[in-house]
Amino acid sequence: MKLRSYVGGAWYEASEGFVRVLSAVDGRAVALVSSQGLDTQRVLDYARKTGGPALRALTFHQRAELIKALALHLDQRKERFYEVAYDTGATRKDNFVDIDGGIMTLFAFSSKARRELPDARVAVDGALEPLSKGGTFAARHIMTPLRGAAVHINAYNFPAWGMLEKLAPALIAGVPAIVKPATQTAYVAYAVFEEIIASGILPEGSVQFIAGGIGDLLDRLTGQDVVSFTGSAQTAAKLQSTPAIARNSVRFIAEQDSLNAAILGPDVRVEDPEFELFVREVAREITTKAGQRCTCIRRAIVPRGMMDAVQRALTARLEKSVLGNPRSEGVTMGALVSQGQRDDVLAAIAQLTGEAQIVYGDPSAAPNVVDGDARAGAYMAPVVLRCERPLDSQRVHTVEAFGPVTTLMAYDTLDEAIEIANRGEGSLVASVFSYDAPAADALVLGIAPFHGRVLVVDRDDAKEQTGHGTPLAPLVHGGPGRAGGGEEMGGIRGVFHYMQRTAVQGTPQRLATVSGVWNPGASETTIAGHPFEHSFEDLTVGETYYTDSREITIADIERFAEFTGDSFYAHMDEAAAKASPFFEGRVAHGYLVLAFAAGLFVRSELGPVLANYGLENLRFLKPVYPGDAIRVRLTVKEKTPRKPEYGEVRWSVTVFNQQDEVAATYDLLTMNATAAHVPALEVV
Ligand code: NDP
Secondary structure (H helix, E strand, C coil): CEECEEECCEEECCCCCCEEEECCCCCCEEEEECCCCCCHHHHHHHHHHHHHHHHHCCCHHHHHHHHHHHHHHHHCCHHHHHHHHHHHCCCHHHHHHHHHHHHHHHHHHHHHHHHHCCCCCCEEEEEEEECCCCCCCEEEEEEEECCCCEEEECCCCCCCHHHHHHHHHHHHHCCCEEEECCHHHHHHHHHHHHHHHHHCCCCCCCEEECCCCCCCHHHHCCCCCEEEEEECHHHHHHHHCCHHHHHCCCEEEEEECCCEEEEECCCCCCCCHHHHHHHHHHHHHHHHHHHCCCCCEEEEEEEHHHHHHHHHHHHHHHHCCCEECCCCCCCCECCCCCHHHHHHHHHHHHHHCCCCEEEECCCCCCCCCECCCCCCCCCCCCEEEEECCHHHCCHHHCCCCCCCEEEEEEECCHHHHHHHHHCCCCEEEEEEECCCHHHHHHHHHHHHHHEEEEEEECCCCCCCCCCCCCCCCCCEECCCHHHCCCCEECCHHHHHCCEEEEEEEECHHHHHHHHCCCCCCCCCEECCCCHHHCCCCCCCCCEEEECCCEECCHHHHHHHHHHHCCCCHHHHCHHHHHHCCCCCCCCCCHHHHHHHHHHHHCCCCCCCEEEEEEEEEEEECCCCCCCCEEEEEEEEEEEEEEECCEEEEEEEEEEECCCCCEEEEEEEEEEEECHHHCCCCCCC
16 A cells, blocks of 8 residues: 555545555555655645634634544544554554544543633743732743644554644644654555545634655754654764754754663562552563553563562563454563564674673574464564663663563662662653652652652552653653653643744733733723623623622621631630731631622522632732621633533633722632523523
């Protein structure tokens, strides 16, 4: 099958320069890949001039809806992707991680974006920063989509997930993407991409696909473009040194090979649950995807006295793995992606054996393969090495055997365990298996600066923990140093990688109109009638309501204390209250102020306000004393649609005393019915 590229709104088929991709299972040719003759400037122009404007015309929520629709579309067609993906050597379970994992990532990003981003084209980052005494000058950080293209260069090991986890945040940000899959498994990415185009869900120009090399595309990038790369450290270094990338400060997000570690705590004995959990995780890591995961545990760090026990238990477990044709039932471990990859792994093992001994597996022997052809396929049985002196060794921390390979490393003290893990000089993830709180805490804090993610497993989270090798959409994926220094995903952080953060300074009014979020000092319009009479659509940002005022008496305070049981001395004891540096005498409860404030602005009739959803950013700024009178200003700060039936309204609430001093501020969140769904009492 000749793979085509999708560029400039049409499929492009090269006529020469093809690379033949062979099946990892039986050596059959499964794809011909070439992009020769492709006009890379046209690809970039199409993204910048057609895809970008189309995406930027939509709000975050509209883009997130498209991502959800796409996830549903792909989910209904995934069996086809599974069928194609077996030839990469991956089992059905492995492909679940790639295919279902990719689709789930789309769903996760869509949902996060609709919950955490506004239904707008601009997002704000952080709170308003007041910059003047008179209140006429302030600042806000806003996020706007870059005007260029996102160039996604993916590794061979996760052709579907790698593509989708990068696409979701870029498209939600409003930046069009150009996907370049790794040649070796491009046919899987192609099958998924064909469906993306066939669905017609995404705006024209928002995604393009290059099957084969990207030629001089990187030379044409500007500071408005972003490169997100996954693959080897060597390729990352090469691409990052492209003159245009350095010259134009092109954002380059790199996620590259790393020598991830799992540490068995010094407290763990053979009979402890953490021992079994550790062994199971290491075995699972090196057999899943035949160990070709960027997160795979390459270094299993073990107390010296436990090395023999771990070796015995791990090898017993690996004995149970069944290597063979990934399509066959009962096979638990498939092939490497290619014979070339297997040669690379064998060469890496040869380098490691100078510092560690092989204690399980024989890389020189032909593996036993169930229902497959050991000569034509790229099969390789697991290999475990053992290193007694990891702190006196180099290569065990630098050479990545990207296959079913791990090295057991002995340590004597906690500090040594930390130092060994950190010798990887930056990794994507490390796991800690310990039930000893001080040891686990020390390990986590000791290794955190060198890792993008740290998983702590013990008997209490054993059943629900998501695993060492599983990057999750809400969590950061990426690590410092050798791991590339980049970050992907991490929820909305991943979306912001494709946006520019700008500190805008000006009047509160300017900041409110630019950001779409009302802030104190910006103009207020008087709301018609009562604020709780209005449906979601009826409310406009900036609409304000001032309540009547209400005096708070000592009797109120005493009644509140008696009713709630809150008899904190500052409310009940004049002398004790005066002893606090904050009070001149007895003060009203903060909760009383909140409750009375609500009493001033709520409405008792059934209406569009469906529920109080919570308070945020609450601050009590001035004590309210008996005899003070409070009144409330309620302003529509932001509106976020949630469902067709209702949306969230964020009200800026300010409680003033009789001198117009601010006693309290907070954001109140209400769920407001849309006009068509305002509840009414049934008339009997
Ligand atoms: P590579 O670094 O070789 O390739 C990664 C991506 O970069 C591929 O899409 C590749 O395309 C592309 N690429 C390579 N050269 C260029 C270039 N000059 N210009 C533009 N794009 C380029 O990684 P592989 O996926 O082939 O894996 C090789 C090794 O990388 C593995 O053995 C493993 O050690 C490591 N690896 C690490 C991963 C991690 O995340 N930790 C993940 C996957 C691999 P093409 O395929 O067309 O060459």
